[in-house]
Amino acid sequence: MTEYFIGLISGTSMDAIDAVLLEIDGEEIRIDATHSHPIPADSLRSLRRIVEHPELVDLAEVGELDVALGRAFSTAALELLEKSDRQPGSVSAIGSHGQTLLHSPHGERPFTLQIGDPNIIAAGTGITTVADFRRRDVAIGGQGAPLVPAFHRAVFSSADEPRAVLNIGGIANLTLLLPGKDVIGFDTGPGNNLMDAWARRKKGEPYDKGGAWGASADCDNELLKLLLEHEYFLRSPPKSTGPEDFHLEWLQTQLDSLHTAPSPATIQATLCELTATTVALALEGLVPEPGGLYVCGGGAHNRALMQRLSDRLTGWRLETTESLGIGVDWVEAAAFGWLAHRTMNRLPGNLPGVTGATREAVLGAIYPA
Ligand SMILES: Nc1ncnc2c1ncn2[C@@H]1O[C@H](COP(=O)(O)OP(=O)(O)OP(=O)(O)O)[C@@H](O)[C@H]1O
Numbered sequence: 001m002t003e004y005f006i007g008l009i010s011g012t013s014m015d016a017i018d019a020v021l022l023e024i025d026g027e028e029i030r031i032d033a034t035h036s037h038p039i040p041a042d043s044l045r046s047l048r049r050i051v052e053h054p055e056l057v058d059l060a061e062v063g064e065l066d067v068a069l070g071r072a073f074s075t076a077a078l079e080l081l082e083k084s085d086r087q088p089g090s091v092s093a094i095g096s097h098g099q100t101l102l103h104s105p106h107g108e109r110p111f112t113l114q115i116g117d118p119n120i121i122a123a124g125t126g127i128t129t130v131a132d133f134r135r136r137d138v139a140i141g142g143q144g145a146p147l148v149p150a151f152h153r154a155v156f157s158s159a160d161e162p163r164a165v166l167n168i169g170g171i172a173n174l175t176l177l178l179p180g181k182d183v184i185g186f187d188t189g190p191g192n193n194l195m196d197a198w199a200r201r202k203k204g205e206p207y208d209k210g211g212a213w214g215a216s217a218d219c220d221n222e223l224l225k226l227l228l229e230h231e232y233f234l235r236s237p238p239k240s241t242g243p244e245d246f247h248l249e250w251l252q253t254q255l256d257s258l259h260t261a262p263s264p265a266t267i268q269a270t271l272c273e274l275t276a277t278t279v280a281l282a283l284e285g286l287v288p289e290p291g292g293l294y295v296c297g298g299g300a301h302n303r304a305l306m307q308r309l310s311d312r313l314t315g316w317r318l319e320t321t322e323s324l325g326i327g328v329d330w331v332e333a334a335a336f337g338w339l340a341h342r343t344m345n346r347l348p349g350n351l352p353g354v355t356g357a358t359r360e361a362v363l364g365a366i367y368p369a
């Protein structure tokens, strides 16, 4: 029987809310419609301040933001349905990732915090909503991230070709799908987030369109070497990260220890190389035989980054997930629609080998329509 699910996500880049309508029939998964909805400008300002300065958080502001984002997610789902001519009553469930405020999977009291009130989504759309996917995995010893590798396996694996799926969002995460082997998946480190932050600071632009700025200069190898010393890169999986670990203050500290300051364009080129290099290093250590590397996420639109990736990877065939049937901008949202399907059918959504959880678990909480 064919069922319909909606996936909603706003990633760490905070560029937009992505919404996808999925058609699931047994093993068959198809994308029926997609929609991108802007994050309201005042919410975005508030979000950036909270993420950059968690120590200044005003609790009332967080409460209101939770509501504002819940409403925006709800509107995104309704607009998606309008586009697709489908009625809310025909959708089995929405899977909403929410917006991450803080991801802190280590230490004595590990936690990960997503907001965008699912009660408001369920009430606003009239559709059962599944949300809070990550915290069950954290509750049983996992990182709560990445959660997309199980979806990558369901839609992108091949019986004979070694494949890797690389999602380049704010943070980059890699999934290895090797025939006959358990799935491996982890965050490799920064994806676009440092490049975005640098473009915002130096050019007042939300991101380096097409990677043109990053392509206009050479990488500074001395700076790259310093950046690669970040302890996250030395850690073995399971591991996950966020803008808490990679931010402009950290970059500034590394810049301060150089004798001569590189130009802003050189720094952008180096940040671009950092993303490509950390992915390449992660792959080299893990895969005996290269195959197809399928890129998704907004970083797939950054031509400088794709070029640097292709230069750094020997033997891998560089493609995008488009060639496997899902456009680069919609894989993450689709994954959360699929995770809602898993939860509604009481099927596990995490891969303990990936997140480090002690066992599989049905993820999330269900907010009835
Ligand atoms: N045309 C483009 N040229 C260069 N970079 C682009 C372009 N379009 C998008 N991007 C980059 O992609 C980012 C958005 O990517 P994406 O939505 O996959 O990340 P995200 O929201 O952080 O997702 P997630 O954390 O869930 O992976 C933008 O912030 C920007 O850096």
Ligand SMILES: [Mg+2]
Pocket: 010, 011, 012, 013, 014, 015, 016, 018
């Ligand atoms: Mg996004």
